[in-house]
Amino acid sequence: MSASNNVDIMMGFFSSRSFSEIAPGLAAFLSQSTESIRLIVSPYISEDDQKALREGLLDASKFVSSSLERMMPDAEELADHTLKCLAWLIANGRLSMKIALMRDALFHSKVWMFDDGVDRAALHGSANMTGKGLKGNREQLSLARNWINEEADETCKELQSEFDLLWSGADSDCIVIDLPHAIEKKIVQDFKGEKQPTEAEFIRIWRRAHGLPGEPVNVEELLAKEVDRSFRIPDWLEYRTGEYSHQGRAIDAWFEAGNRGILEMCTGSGKTLTALTAAQLLHERVGDMLIVIAAPYNVLVSQWCGEIELFGLRPLNLSEAGGPTGRARLLAEARRRLKRGVSKCEAVVASNDTLCTKEFQERIADFPGEKMLIADECHNLGAANFINDPPEFFDHRLGLSATPVRQYDVDGTDSLFKFFGDPCFSFTLEEAIGVCLTPYKYHVSFVQLNSDEMADWREISDKISRLAWKIEAGEKDSNLDALFRKRRIILETANSKIETLADLISGFGPRNLKYTLIYATDKDPEQLNEVNAFLHSCGIFFHQLTSEETSLPKKSRSILTRFQAGGLQVLTAKRVLDEGVNVPQIMRAYILASTTVRRQWVQRRGRLLRTCKEIGKEYAVIHDLVALPPAAELKSGLDSDARKIVNSELDRVWEFARLSMNAAENGGPFEAVEEMRGLVGG
DSSP states (O other): OOSSSEEEEEEEEETTTEEEEEHHHHHHHHHOOSOOOOEEEEEOOOHHHHHHHHHEEEEEHHHHHHHHHHHHOOOOOHHHHHHHHHHHHHHHHHHEEEEESSSSOOOOOOEEEEEEESSSEEESSSSSSSSSIISSOOOOOEEEEETTHHHHHHHHHHHHHHHHHTTTOOTTTEEEEEOOOHHHHHHHHHHHHOOOOOOHHHHHHHHHHOOOOOOOOHHHHHHHHHHSSSSOOTOOOOSSSGGGGHHHHHHHHHTTSSEEEEEEOTTOOHHHHHHHHHHHHHHHHHHHHEEEEEESSHHHHHHHHHHHTTOOOOOOEEEGEEEEEHHHHHHHHHHHHHHHHHHHHHEEEEEHHHOOOHHHHHHTOOOSEEEEEEEGGGGGGHHHHHEEEESSOOOOEEESSOOSSSSTTTHHHHHHHHHOEEEEEEHHHHHTTTTBBEEEEEEEEEEOHHHHHHHHHHHHHHHHHTTTTHHHHHHOOOOHHHHHHHHHHHHHTTTTTHHHHEEEHHHHHHOOOOOEEEEOSOOOOHHHHHHHHHHTTTTTOEEEHHHHHSSSSHHHHHHHHHHHHHHSSEEEEGGGGGSSOOOOOOEEEEEEEEOOOOHHHHHHHHHHHHHOOGGTTOOOOEEEEEEEEOHHHHOOOHHHHHHHHHHHHHHHHHHHHSTTTTSTTSSSHHHHHHHHHHHTTT
């Protein structure tokens, strides 16, 4: 009732004492709506009276008048105060009341309908509109909300239609008459409804009805306390000074760009806190506001929710809402809070998949106030399912990515920049290391293909050479592309990587391992299985974290918590840790997964360089296991695709090496770079 514009009620066995039970909701309704409550009720009617009505021997109006007079309570304090409020409602046209008398049955309708101008809810069941019916008896009520599903919407429509039929007097089975004027006059005169009851008076009525002592609840004080818990920047967050001062510069650049743009900030530089700080400062400028945060994975959605809570908001995690029905319920509740002024800012966190659905976008577009979209790892939204029909209703747009340019996808990048705006701020890894990211040591281990893998490589290379004319002619060929992919997988899944990993871990000491991450390829699940089997054989405490685990938010949170607390020595993972997942405790990493996608290896490195003073992390250690084509081919000359593979690996090794602590040491990564350049004649 407190959130409604219109309230319609039809109830059997009405009692004036019922108003003491609904006092708090009635107070809010009166303060925010100018509409009247429409009420259809029925007094108790005996079988003899019912028979007399059917036979025309009893005047309905006189029967109603006498019944209502009998319902008037003695003028004890509670009833007197309640009826003064009722008198004001009647005298000021805020209560329209009709009496229903069934010809052949009892009036058992028990329905409360609430309408806020957009959505409708109907409470229906066994509770009569009496004091006992509303609080004393064991009653059953069902709630239908038209925004939940089609069945609930149909229930609301049917109940409203039934009410309108009765109100109009068109139901042939029921006699419906207006509240007799004499009764109206008696209530108004006897109880002197001369002024609108205050909210404090209504709450006092309710407290006395429930035997509660003391003063009524101070609603204004409660609201003031709620404001104290509103959207705010944490006191400990220094975004203008110190090692994270780049965050303040990034925020300024975004505002200067018209509240649109992409922050191109390296992994670990605090993009999440920067974005939320920008959102809070925007909220101070524009007032009522909805913030939608989109992230590519459920584990990131949960992580964002935790960060948002630091800013005083209660985020809605749509990944845990239970599907479209649950999402619709949460969004409808948030929209009503904004509309009613109960909330000044709402934060909704959803996956990219949810963001791209029509049902989600339609519900978000209907929210009042300003709307802001924060897209984590926004390069993912350059895909067709987003850019073909982007949500243009967002007033303010902030993209976050260490690598906003989509490799090999110029059109997707252009569309992404068109929607969010161009990158307006850049903060590189080179700038961050030693400031807000930890330094690192980098070690390269070259691995060779075994005899079976070399045979497979040569067989595929022979097939490619027979189609070389298509490469030279620039012709596209799906069979040729498939051969390229198959050959690259041989390098990425080389069995010697497992052997080399085992040697490295054995040399370091399995018991010494802690806060360690092992990246396996996502091209073949067998590599991860072999890594897990090796760790198990060594008695190492580990757990994999893949899409299988992150699809279960509670499970993935439990795994990460155990790892961060030191209960797990090793996390094994594939692509799921590439983007955004914050695990600053990682001190050591073994990379088995080669990738030609720059974004992936840039993010993997950044994931390892987050600072963590709690565990005394001074630097990170990265072991990179690099497989190369057979030596014979390297000497005789590589075809263009094989050369592309080696050059891609060279680019990655060089990028990792040039910023490492041990770059120029004997046997260090610079020597590995020179060796690879010699192989390709670079």
